[in-house]
Amino acid sequence: MNMECYGKRRTLHSFMDEEKNSTQSSLSPPNHHNLSYKSIQELCDHEQQQLQISSPPSSIATMYSLIPPPSPESPWTLSPLQTPSPSLLYHCITSLHRQDGIIHSVAISKGLVFTGSESSRIRAWRQPDCMERGYIKARCGDVRAMLAYGNTLFTSHKDHKVRAWSVASSSSLEKNYSHFQAKKIAVLPKKGSSFSIFSRARGASGQHHKDCVSCMAYYHAGGLLYTGSWDKTVKVWAVSSGRCVDSFHAHEDNVNAVVVNQDDGCVFSCSLDGSVKIWRRVYGQSSHTLTMTLKFQPSPVNALALSLTTSSCFLYSGSSDGFINFWEKEKMSGRFNHGGFLQGHRFAVLCLVAIEKLVFSGSEDTTIRVWRREEGSYFHECLAVLDAHRGPVKCLAVSLEIEKYVMGFLVYSASLDQTFKVWRIKVLPEAGEEKRGCLEDNNNNNSEEGDGAGDSKTKMKFEHSPVLSPSWVEKKLQDVHPLHH
Structure with missing residues (x-):
């Protein structure tokens, strides 16, 4: 090599x-x-x-x-x-333990990291050392979902509303030597806003979500914010006007995640009902229609991630059975074909992030796994298992650090053990055919099968024992049902 x-x-x-x-x-x-x-x-x-x-x-x-x-x-x-x-x-460069309760959500924007928890304080941290820069004090807490785009931060709260905040970048804070400040610019839904008759006819429950807003996604080109809720609906908001332009009954159980393909505007949602659904906007309208349902196995789906490159589009879903299923989009038809699954986590997969050709998965088994997909194939390699948490990993956020010879990532993870950790990861580029041959030789010598994907099957031994707290193990053994929110 x-x-x-x-x-x-x-x-x-x-x-x-x-x-x-x-x-x-x-x-x-x-x-x-x-x-x-x-x-x-x-x-x-x-x-x-x-x-x-x-x-x-x-x-x-x-x-x-x-x-x-x-x-x-x-x-x-x-x-x-x-x-x-x-x-x-x-390596883990920072580990913090806060008194705000469990961290439910993490978002990254322009040198700042935001964490939302059970409390009404949304804290801001500087990248990468996580020096605290201040916090946003909201009217109510339980911030289950966050999304950052540019200088705007969207947060969901216990009152089932979404708030939009204008925040300053980290560079602005350093230049002005000022403390972090944020200004609330909108509350969705806003008072007195109208709602389309078409959405009412489709069985939607009006502008207000009736239960926890669990996830959000933003379509940049259309200026549309998608919110998924435990009330089984997905709502669509025009950010410029603050109006709810569409609402539809998406699943038969809690909506756990929603993502948007920025290239074509396709919307993906997943649920405790075990399905992943694909939605498209009706041409010339604000309404959405179901185009495809992906349901490979009857297990609750907790997380979604979309991997977009110049040559491919892969959709990943994390389930309560510990598997990560993936689908590849056909270039001609636009259909998503099931390519296989990634096996390694012992308990439920609770969060996923896809960036470049890497996939980061956080699990109820307290570990974070780093997977890399081989270019032009379904082959996925598990590069590392990060296991410093002592409770289920609830949420992840990843930012890219480009360097000359290696690719660097900052990984932010929050766990039900009430810790917030920052990891720095360095990855060498793939070394070509010589390395690939070595990996295939090693896979052929292993006796246990790992990932199954089309004609390429990864054969790995997953003998890793995560560092689990005794109380959590005892609780898990007594509970026959997988952990949900």
């Missing part, structure tokens, strides 16, 4: 060592702490024992030898050894 194409034979660890001092110095504020390399190694003892029992194929061992181990003081660690990829490193 020739790495000269990424620089003068520099390894991924060498890039990490260069920023070690700057990373440690930026994390000096109180209540912030690093996850040391020693503690990470303790979390990975299980994988090391498995490696001693069953050594990997020589080709994989050779791949690992190309990246020397970090120094004992380094916070960086290789991905867990039960996965065949040496191309990813990660």
Whole structure:
């Protein structure tokens, strides 16, 4: 495996060592702490024992030898050894514990990270070190969903309304040396606004959601905000006027997630009823019509993510059975064909984020998995398992950090253990056919099947034991039903 194409034979660890001092110095504020390399190694003892029992194929061992181990003081660690990829490193750079209760939602916008929780305070943090910049005080709390677009932040609340806030960027705060400020610019629905007769005729329940607003998506070109609710409906809002322009009964149970394809305006929704549905706007109108229902297995669907590249469009859904199903869009017909599923999580998948060719999944089993799809195929590789949380991972947000030779990501995760963590991840580009051949050789030598996808099947061993709190394990064993909201 020739790495000269990424620089003068520099390894991924060498890039990490260069920023070690700057990373440690930026994390000096109180209540912030690093996850040391020693503690990470303790979390990975299980994988090391498995490696001693069953050594990997020589080709994989050779791949690992190309990246020397970090120094004992380094916070960086290789991905867990039960996965065949040496191309990813990660570490937890910040871990916070707040007294606001469980964090339900996370959003990223222009150098700021926003967290919504059970309280009525929406907190703002600076990227990437998560220094707190202030908070927004709303009339009521239980902020289940958040969405940031430009300088506008949308939040949903316990009163089943959505509020829109104008917020300043992180650079503006630094320039003016001012404290974070936000201004409320709208409440949806606004008082006295009208509602279309057409939507009433379709069985919609008026402008007001009757239950928790659990998810939101924004269609940039149309200026439309989509809100999904536990009242089984999806509502469509014209942001410029604050009017509800459409409302439809989307599912037979709680709507858990909604996403929009920014290329064509298609809307995807998922529900506890186990289905994923695809909706399109009627040409020349504001109403929406159902075009396709995706239902591969009878398990509640908790999360959706859309992966768009120049050559492909993939839809991912996370279910309570622990599987992540995915569909690929046909270029000619526009139909979505089921491509397979990703297997690895032990309990329900609660949140998903897709960025570039990577998929991040947070689970009830307390772990975050990082998956990479191979270009031009259905093959997905599990690059890493992040397992520092001690409760179910409820929400994720990811931002991209472009670098010259490696691709960097900042991952923000919130758990029911009431902690908020920030991870920095570095991923080397795919190394071509030599690496691919090594991965296929390793998969053929494994005895257990992992992902199934068309003609390409990933064969991996998922022997990882997450660090679960004893009280959570006891509760899970006593509860025969998967965790919902």
